[in-house]
Amino acid sequence: MKRIYNVLGSMVAMVAILAACTEDITDLRLEPGITSLQKQNVTATTADVEAYVPSGINAFSEIGVAYGLTENPTVDDNKAVFSGKLEKAMFTVTLTGLDYATTYYARAYGVYADGVKYGTQLSFTTLPRAPMVELSEVTQELGDMATFKATVTDAGRGTILERGVVYGTVADVTVDNGEKLVDDGAELGEYTGVIEDLMGNTKYYVRAYARNEGGVGYSEAIELDIPKLTPYLSSDVVSAITKTTATFHGKIVKDGGAEVTSFGFVWSLNPNPDIEDSKVELTEAGEDGWFIYTAEELEENTKYYVRPYAINSEGIGYGPEVIFTTLADITKLYVVGDYNGWTNDKNVETEYIISTAESAGEAEGYIYLKAGGIKFIMELGSWDDATTFGDDGSGKLTNSGGNISIPEDGYYKLTANLSTMTYSILKLDWGIVGNATPGGWDADTPLAYDAELRILYGGFTLTDGELKFRANNNWAYNFGSNDADGNLQPDGENIEIVAGDYAVTLDLSTPHEYTYRLDTWGVIGNATPGQWSDDTDMTWDADAGVFTVTMDLEAGEFKFRANNAWVYDLGGPLDSLVPGGGNISVSEAGNYTITLDPWKRKATMTKN
Numbered sequence: 001m002k003r004i005y006n007v008l009g010s011m012v013a014m015v016a017i018l019a020a021c022t023e024d025i026t027d028l029r030l031e032p033g034i035t036s037l038q039k040q041n042v043t044a045t046t047a048d049v050e051a052y053v054p055s056g057i058n059a060f061s062e063i064g065v066a067y068g069l070t071e072n073p074t075v076d077d078n079k080a081v082f083s084g085k086l087e088k089a090m091f092t093v094t095l096t097g098l099d100y101a102t103t104y105y106a107r108a109y110g111v112y113a114d115g116v117k118y119g120t121q122l123s124f125t126t127l128p129r130a131p132m133v134e135l136s137e138v139t140q141e142l143g144d145m146a147t148f149k150a151t152v153t154d155a156g157r158g159t160i161l162e163r164g165v166v167y168g169t170v171a172d173v174t175v176d177n178g179e180k181l182v183d184d185g186a187e188l189g190e191y192t193g194v195i196e197d198l199m200g201n202t203k204y205y206v207r208a209y210a211r212n213e214g215g216v217g218y219s220e221a222i223e224l225d226i227p228k229l230t231p232y233l234s235s236d237v238v239s240a241i242t243k244t245t246a247t248f249h250g251k252i253v254k255d256g257g258a259e260v261t262s263f264g265f266v267w268s269l270n271p272n273p274d275i276e277d278s279k280v281e282l283t284e285a286g287e288d289g290w291f292i293y294t295a296e297e298l299e300e301n302t303k304y305y306v307r308p309y310a311i312n313s314e315g316i317g318y319g320p321e322v323i324f325t326t327l328a329d330i331t332k333l334y335v336v337g338d339y340n341g342w343t344n345d346k347n348v349e350t351e352y353i354i355s356t357a358e359s360a361g362e363a364e365g366y367i368y369l370k371a372g373g374i375k376f377i378m379e380l381g382s383w384d385d386a387t388t389f390g391d392d393g394s395g396k397l398t399n400s401g402g403n404i405s406i407p408e409d410g411y412y413k414l415t416a417n418l419s420t421m422t423y424s425i426l427k428l429d430w431g432i433v434g435n436a437t438p439g440g441w442d443a444d445t446p447l448a449y450d451a452e453l454r455i456l457y458g459g460f461t462l463t464d465g466e467l468k469f470r471a472n473n474n475w476a477y478n479f480g481s482n483d484a485d486g487n488l489q490p491d492g493e494n495i496e497i498v499a500g501d502y503a504v505t506l507d508l509s510t511p512h513e514y515t516y517r518l519d520t521w522g523v524i525g526n527a528t529p530g531q532w533s534d535d536t537d538m539t540w541d542a543d544a545g546v547f548t549v550t551m552d553l554e555a556g557e558f559k560f561r562a563n564n565a566w567v568y569d570l571g572g573p574l575d576s577l578v579p580g581g582g583n584i585s586v587s588e589a590g591n592y593t594i595t596l597d598p599w600k601r602k603a604t605m606t607k608n
Contacts, residue, residue, distance in 0.1 A: 031056060032053075032056025032057070032059040032060055032110060032112050032117055033053065033054045033056060033117065034052070034053050034060070034063065034108050034109065034110040034118070034119045035051060035053075035054060035119045035120060036051050036065075036106065036107055036108040036119035036120045037050045037090070038050050038122070039106065039122050039124045042124050042125070042126060042127060043126065044098075044100035044126050044127045044128060044129045044130070044156075044214045044215075045096065045097065045099075045100060045126065045129075046094055046096050047094070047095045047098060047104070048093070048094050048095075049065045049067075049080075049092065050091075051063070051065065051090070051091055051093075051119055052089055052108075052119075053086065053090075053091070053110065054089065057086065057089065059110075059112045059113065060110035060111060060117075061111050062081060062110070062111040063081075063082050063108070063109065063110045063111075064079050064081040064093055065079065065080050065082075065095065065106050065108055066078065066079045066106065066107050066108075066109045067079070067080070067106040068104065069102070069104065069105070070105065072107070072118075072121060073106065073107060073121075075109055079109070080094065080096075099126065100127065100129035100156060100157060101125070101127065101156065101158060101214075103124070103125045104123065104124055105123050106121070106122045106123070106124070107119050107120065107121050107122070128155070128158025128213050129157065129214055129217075130156055130210075130211075130212065130214050130215040130217035131154060131155050131156050131158070131160060131210035131211070131212050132152070132153045132156070132210075132217055133150060133151065133152050133208045133209060133218065135165070135206065135219040135220065135221075135222055136149050136150065137149040138206045138222045138224050140224065140226060141194070143200075143230070144197055144198045144199070144200065144229055144232065145195065145197075145198065146194070146195045146198060146226075147192065147194050147195075148165055148193055148208070149190065149191075150165060150191055150192070150208035150219065151189065151191070152187070154188075155188055155210075156212055156214055156217070158214055160187050160188065160210055160211070161186060161212055161213070162183075162210070163182075163183050163209065163210040163211070164181050164182040164183045164208075164209060165181050165193065165206055165207065165209065166179065166180050166181075166206075166207050166218075167179050167181070167195060167205065167206040167207070167224070168204065168205060169202065171205050171221055173205050173206075173207055173221065174207075175216060181193055181195055197232075199254060199257060200226055200227065200228045200229030200254065200257030200258065200314075201227065201228045201229075201256070201257020202226050203224070203225050203226075204223070205221040205222070205224070206221060206222050206224050207219050207222075226257070228256055228257045228312070228313065228314045229254075229256035229258075229317075230310075230314045230317035231254065231256045231310035231311070231312055231317035232252075232254040232256065232317055233250055233251060233310055233317055233318065233320075234250070234251045234253050234308075234319055235249065235250055235251075235322050236249035236250070236251075237249070237322060237324075237384065237386040238306060238322055238386055239385065239398075240398075240421065241326060241327060241386065242361075242418055243298075243300040243301070243327045243328070243361065244296065244300060245295060245298060246294070246295055246298060246304070246306075246324055246326065247292055247293070247294045248292060248294075248295065248306050248308070249291075249292050250263075250290070250291055250292075250307075250308025251290045251308070252289065252308075252310050253289075255312060256312050256314055258312040258314055259312060259313070260311065261311050261312060262281055262310070262311040263281070263282060263291065263309060263310040263311070264279060264280045264282045264291075265282075265306055265308055265309065266278065266279045266307055266309055267304050267305060267306035267307075268304070269303070269304065272305070272307075272321060273307055274309075274318070279309075280295070298326050299326060300326055300327065300328060301326060301327065302325065303325045304324055304325070305321055305323055306321070306323075307320070307322070327419070329361075330354060330356065330357065331354065331355040331361060331363045331416075331418055332352055332353075332354045332355075333352060333353050333354070333363050333377065333378060333416055334350045334351070334376070334377040334378075335352060335353065335367055335374050335375075335414065336350065336377050337369065337374030337403070337404075338369075338370050338371070338372025338373055338406070339367070339369045339370040339406070344377060344380060344381060344382075345380065346380040347381075348380075351365065352365060352511065353365030353414050353415070353416060356512055360417075360419075361418065361419040362415055362416070362417045363415065363511070364413065364414065364415045364512070365508075365511035366411060366413050366414070366428075366508035366509070367411075367414060368409075368410070369406045369410065369411075370406065370409050371407060372403075372406055373404060373406060374403065374404050375390045375400070375401070376388070376389040376390075376397070376423070377389075383400070385399045385400045388400035388401075389401060389418070389423075390403055390404060391403065391404045391405070391423075392421075396421050396422055396423070397418070397421040404423065407427075408427065410427040410429070411428055411429070411430065411456070412425050412428065413426045413428055413477075428471035428472055428477055429444075429446065429471060429472055430444075430446075430447050430456050430469060430470070430471045430508075431446040431469075431471070432444065432445050432447065432458075432469060432470070433445070433468055433469075433478075434465060434467030434468055434494065434495075434497075435463070435466060435467075436462045436467045437465075437467050438461075443473060444470050444471070444472075444473050445460065446458070447504065450599060453599060453600075454509040455505055455506065455507050455509065455599065456505070456506040456507075456508070457505050457599050458504050459502070459540040459545065459547070460501070460502055461500075461501050461502075462497050462499060462500060462501075463497070463499050464497065464498060464499045465496075465497055466494035466495060466497060467494065467495055467497055468494055469488065478490070479514060479516075480492030480495060481493060481495050481516070486515050486516060486517065487515055488506075488514040488515060488516055489514075495516075495518070500520045500537075501521075501538070501539050501547065502518050502519060502520055503517070503518075503519045503520075503547070503562075503598045503599070504516070504518055505517040505518075505519075505599065519563055519568065519598060520537065520538075520562065520563055520564070521547045521560060522535030522536050522537045522549075522560070522561055523535065523536050523558050523559070523560060523561070523594060524536070524558060524561045525556060525557045525584075526554070526558075527554050527555065527556035527557055527558045528551070529552070534564075535561055537549070538596060544595065545597070546597050547595065547596045547597075547598065548593065548594065548596075549593075549594050550592070550593045551591070552592075553586045553589060553590065553591075554589045555588055555589050556585075557583035557586065558584055559571045559584060560596055562598070570596075570598070570603075571583055574604060574605060575602055575603075576602070577602065577603060578601065584605070586605075590607045590608070591607070591608045592605055592606060593605075593606045
């Protein structure tokens with residue numbers, strides 16, 4: 001029984017304690033708090049301020065943001081009261097009626113029984129007001145142009161970043177929906193300019209504008225009525241130029257606001273041709289608006305001036321003048337491509353092909369090319385379409401066309417005819433053929449190509465007989481010499497040979513001036529057994545690629561002489577011989593081995 005009383009006593013004591021604790025909690029009040037968080041969306045006249053109430057929200061009878069021009073603003077300065085519903089203890093108020101480009105201080109506040117609680121201070125600067133600008137004058141000038149005069153009168157306490165005019169066909173034209181003409185300056189004051197390329201028979205609205213950090217300010221719009229104008233045209237380069245024909249290109253860009261009743265081209269031997277000169281009237285243009293015409297019966301090698309024209313009710317409009325020159329009897333085309341790194345420079349020597357008076361406009365030449373591509377250029381240093389020729393995609397020439405493909409490295413014959421806009425490329429492997437050569441008349445004996453010297457060459461032991469130069473073992477490509485004078489002609493006469501060791505040189509580097517040399521070599525001079533009267537012959541060493549002789553020399557002098565005649569000889573320093581050069585000295589008598597590379601003009605002299 002005593003134990004039961006003890007338990008009951010404990011329970012009564014606990015109830016008493018809980019009652020006391022409940023009374024204490026009821027009396028407890030949290031200290032109200034408010035915090036300024038951030039400012040947002042600052043404009044020239046407004047700003048949003050966000051705040052947070054971390055505790056005691058029910059204690060506040062009013063919350064909001066106090067703000068002013070000095071630090072630590074109070075509700076006695078300016079205030080914006082929040083009247084909405086808190087979101088996660090946060091609220092935002094918008095400050096309005098602010099002055100532009102001005103620094104403000106703001107604090108969140110809460111009014112409670114003991115006074116006003118303030119949050120941390122924030123500061124922000126409103127944006128400048130958009131600039132003020134006036135447009136005082138807009139005047140049509142010279143058909144499709146108009147001049148204007150405008151003034152930026154107030155920068156809105158900001159920096160003028162851009163100024164100009166906007167124009168369009170809607171009254172409230174802006175920089176977003178109209179055409180914009182930006183002035184070179186960016187400051188307060190007057191500026192002027194010219195609006196170009198306006199459409200005829202059109203009403204425009206023109207506004208001056210200026211932009212600063214706060215936005216874009218506009219003037220009132222001025223109406224600009226452009227009357228009907230003569231047509232406005234564009235020109236393109238003259239293409240497919242031959243000796244007597246050329247293709248013109250024109251386009252009506254703007255009709256001037258009136259129906260075009262006639263269009264075509266005019267051309268003359270004098271600048272600024274008009275409809276009183278040579279004229280063609282056309283009836284239709286392409287889908288892209290361009291119209292073309294090929295003029296015929298032009299004079300060869302003659303400069304012409306051509307313009308497109310169009311006529312409407314307001315008169316005649318002309319496009320820009322284009323100048324071109326018909327081809328002469330002689331057509332010279334420079335070859336530019338991968339083989340020379342696409343160097344197109346009038347100050348750099350460049351390979352070319354050329355026509356003759358007898359070749360019916362076909363230019364030809366022989367060039368060592370690298371795999372890749374080439375184009376033909378009429379004027380070095382210029383990539384103008386009218387003077388640049390490439391492939392049209394079907395194996396013919398066009399301006400300026402694609403690159404002409406070169407399939408592999410090699411020595412090529414190139415032809416091009418601008419009258420027919422055709423070309424050909426053919427890789428040719430040259431050699432000598434004939435009963436004087438190692439291969440006889442059945443097979444070419446190959447020649448090598450020296451890119452630096454631009455020649456085909458080789459050393460051979462030849463027999464009495466004849467030879468010609470032939471390529472690809474094909475008689476369609478051969479040269480002989482009608483006069484045996486060093487000049488070559490296609491299908492020319494056989495060249496007679498007296499047995500001996502020869503340095504053979506074929507030079508096709510100058511178009512239509514193809515030459516050859518067939519030289520035996522010897523040494524002559526008072527240091528040699530033959531003195532200055534008779535040559536001591538040298539022999540061809542195919543392994544070393546030089547002519548050589550081993551002989552006794554006396555102290556004295558000698559030279560290298562070709563063909564036992566003083567027509568062609570080499571002298572001077574052994575490592576840089578020159579035709580007709582000085583005598584070569586032998587300081588000490590003895591037995592010597594002498595070598596000669598007659599193409600590179602280098603020699604050695606070694607005492608045995």
